[in-house]
Amino acid sequence: MCSSKSKLHSATQINGRPVLQPTSNQVPSLEKRNSIKKTGSPKSPITTDNVNSKSFTKSLLSPPVSPKLKSPRPAAVKRGNDPNVLNTSAEKIMTPKKLASLVKKPKNVGVAPCYDSSLIVEAPGSIAAARREHVAIMQEQRKLRIAHYGRTKSAKSEGKVPGLDSFANGDNNDREEKRCSFITPNSDPIYVAYHDEEWGVPVHDDKLLFELLVLTAAQVGSDWTSVLKKRRAFREAFSGFDAEVVAKFTEKKIPSLSANYAIDLSQVRGIVDNSIRILEVKKQFGSFDKYLWGFVNHKPINTQYRSSQKIPVKTSKSEAISKDMVKKGFRFVGPTVIHSFMQAAGLTNDHLITCTRHLQCTALASHQPAVAPAL
Numbered sequence: 001m002c003s004s005k006s007k008l009h010s011a012t013q014i015n016g017r018p019v020l021q022p023t024s025n026q027v028p029s030l031e032k033r034n035s036i037k038k039t040g041s042p043k044s045p046i047t048t049d050n051v052n053s054k055s056f057t058k059s060l061l062s063p064p065v066s067p068k069l070k071s072p073r074p075a076a077v078k079r080g081n082d083p084n085v086l087n088t089s090a091e092k093i094m095t096p097k098k099l100a101s102l103v104k105k106p107k108n109v110g111v112a113p114c115y116d117s118s119l120i121v122e123a124p125g126s127i128a129a130a131r132r133e134h135v136a137i138m139q140e141q142r143k144l145r146i147a148h149y150g151r152t153k154s155a156k157s158e159g160k161v162p163g164l165d166s167f168a169n170g171d172n173n174d175r176e177e178k179r180c181s182f183i184t185p186n187s188d189p190i191y192v193a194y195h196d197e198e199w200g201v202p203v204h205d206d207k208l209l210f211e212l213l214v215l216t217a218a219q220v221g222s223d224w225t226s227v228l229k230k231r232r233a234f235r236e237a238f239s240g241f242d243a244e245v246v247a248k249f250t251e252k253k254i255p256s257l258s259a260n261y262a263i264d265l266s267q268v269r270g271i272v273d274n275s276i277r278i279l280e281v282k283k284q285f286g287s288f289d290k291y292l293w294g295f296v297n298h299k300p301i302n303t304q305y306r307s308s309q310k311i312p313v314k315t316s317k318s319e320a321i322s323k324d325m326v327k328k329g330f331r332f333v334g335p336t337v338i339h340s341f342m343q344a345a346g347l348t349n350d351h352l353i354t355c356t357r358h359l360q361c362t363a364l365a366s367h368q369p370a371v372a373p374a375l
Helices: 030-039 053-061 096-102 127-149 164-168 189-197 206-218 224-229 231-237 253-260 265-285 288-296 316-327 335-345 356-364
Strands: 009-014 017-022
Touching: 189 224, 206 224, 206 231, 206 265, 206 288, 206 335, 224 231, 253 265, 265 288, 288 316, 316 335
Parallel strands: none
Antiparallel strands: 009 017
């Protein structure tokens, strides 16, 4: 049996009906709850001299609120009646839409404003001023070149357009003949004549081949203009480059030739030795011409260069010829010298395709063998 204390019941009203419940299970009603909340537990007294009791209790019950800080930006100030005037950050801020409505579009859209060039003044030492000075110097240099070399006449400068009849009749004298780019207005006339008449022309004469081999070896460390000016002296010294006569030069004659014609002694000895080698080649191949042209299958090599910078100083073919000639005892026949000799003797046509001599040398390949030019 349970004790009587634990069985004590009390009647409570639930949904308008009396219900018996144990005392421990009783739930306080809503009115009792409100009364408990209103009375509350006794709080410790707070003594303040200058604080209102009502405002103090309100602050305890309400959540804390962060203090409002003053914005560092001053309040917007509207100056005048013009809405577009914004002089400082304190003035009225305009949104993009408002700004777009206030901006007036120009009537002529797409037309850039024109300014007089005389109004533009560059500061001294600026990039624009330096550029203007550079252009002025270039114009003065151009005037000096025109005054020195002259200006070629053209249909555009004269204001005349040539008709079809002038081309049909071959009236092209006004146009300057095109040459290879290494021929310049400053080139010596003897060198220009050599380019226009001999360089690249196929040569089949043994004496002329011997002469060109000597000249190409002599221009190493010098230039073609200097060698061409001494060409007559070379012919006189070496008996017109007759290999049979040169091969008989004695040791006493070699120093005198070097002294009389101002030719290096080692070069004279090399020419005499090469004449002996040519005689040996003639016995083996029948002629010096057949020996040399056999390396290119008796047809000149036609190149298609557009710029003189593209022309090589030596090729695999010149290296092969040089190697074979060295084996036979020739002197001063390196790959670079042999390539220059091939250009001079017409074994290779290295005229630029823009040069008029390119097609002319190609056509001369089927003509009669070249003969040594008269001096």
